[in-house]
Amino acid sequence: MSRIAYFGPSGTFTEQAARVLARGRELVAVETIPAALTAVRKGETDLACVPVENSVEGPVTATLDGLAEDTPLVAVAEALLPVHFTVLTRGGTDPVRTVASHPHALAQVRHWLEHNLPDAEPVVASSTAAAAVGVRDGRYDAAVTAPVAVETYPLHVFADGVADVPDARTRFLLLGPPGPLPEPTGADRTSIVAAAANRTGALAELLGELASRGINLTRLDARPLKGNYGYYRFFLDFEGHLSEARVGNALAALRRRCEVRFLGSHPRADGVRATVAAAATDEDFAAASRWVDAVRSGELA
Numbered sequence: 001m002s003r004i005a006y007f008g009p010s011g012t013f014t015e016q017a018a019r020v021l022a023r024g025r026e027l028v029a030v031e032t033i034p035a036a037l038t039a040v041r042k043g044e045t046d047l048a049c050v051p052v053e054n055s056v057e058g059p060v061t062a063t064l065d066g067l068a069e070d071t072p073l074v075a076v077a078e079a080l081l082p083v084h085f086t087v088l089t090r091g092g093t094d095p096v097r098t099v100a101s102h103p104h105a106l107a108q109v110r111h112w113l114e115h116n117l118p119d120a121e122p123v124v125a126s127s128t129a130a131a132a133v134g135v136r137d138g139r140y141d142a143a144v145t146a147p148v149a150v151e152t153y154p155l156h157v158f159a160d161g162v163a164d165v166p167d168a169r170t171r172f173l174l175l176g177p178p179g180p181l182p183e184p185t186g187a188d189r190t191s192i193v194a195a196a197a198n199r200t201g202a203l204a205e206l207l208g209e210l211a212s213r214g215i216n217l218t219r220l221d222a223r224p225l226k227g228n229y230g231y232y233r234f235f236l237d238f239e240g241h242l243s244e245a246r247v248g249n250a251l252a253a254l255r256r257r258c259e260v261r262f263l264g265s266h267p268r269a270d271g272v273r274a275t276v277a278a279a280a281t282d283e284d285f286a287a288a289s290r291w292v293d294a295v296r297s298g299e300l301a
């Protein structure tokens, strides 16, 4: 049976996302995001499930850096989960002095903690579920977890439905080795990493290649090139599928300008259909190419 390594341990938000994407595949918990990516790169699992961005905290940098480095992986599917938290303790009457969680989770409940556990010191854990393990083992007094954590860790539910921002969402990717792309659906997302040159206008030129082909950008993140202060690589997500003319054409144009790593074309979890600007449909590109061919062959001027 095919297997998915997910950012665990058991009881994380990523496990919730992996369940949505599993389609009968076996789920294997690993302790970190790099470990999930390594499991696929080494062929220990067929796929990996990791978080990529959150609507409150922004990019998940371990995922972005892990995708830009080492051997290429591509996203074949995504899941978008609403994020509200459950706060677990061991119960009893002892005061809550420490509250542990993943940094993204702590950042999303800061106000709730100020009002409800003002004396508790926030402590960073590797994941929300690792924080629950710490509560179970007596290392922390409370953990900010995913709702599924109670299935694995029979702790006391101190509070649930906790969220500073009611509509917070996290997007997760299902990643595999390069292979055939998922079929286009009309509601797809394409992701790349581009190493824009460090000179005036270089990023604007890259974005211009997308804009001039009528492609709508959905995310732009910069990450530093470690060990090379002042240099960045850019992560771009945009609407459309590589099989579509405007996307293939734009990617070729970007490739002429700089190093590009393709990170996948796959259906969007929210089903939002791509907006295609005027004169940017496949038929528009095909008609224009037919015209150029006719001019080249001397049939037209």
Ligand SMILES: O=C(O)C(=O)Cc1ccccc1
Binding pocket: 007, 011, 012, 013, 014, 015, 051, 054, 083, 102, 104, 105, 126, 127, 128, 129, 146, 170
């Ligand atoms: O630690 C987890 O449960 C994760 O899967 C990472 C995470 C943390 C906070 C919000 C969404 C995902």
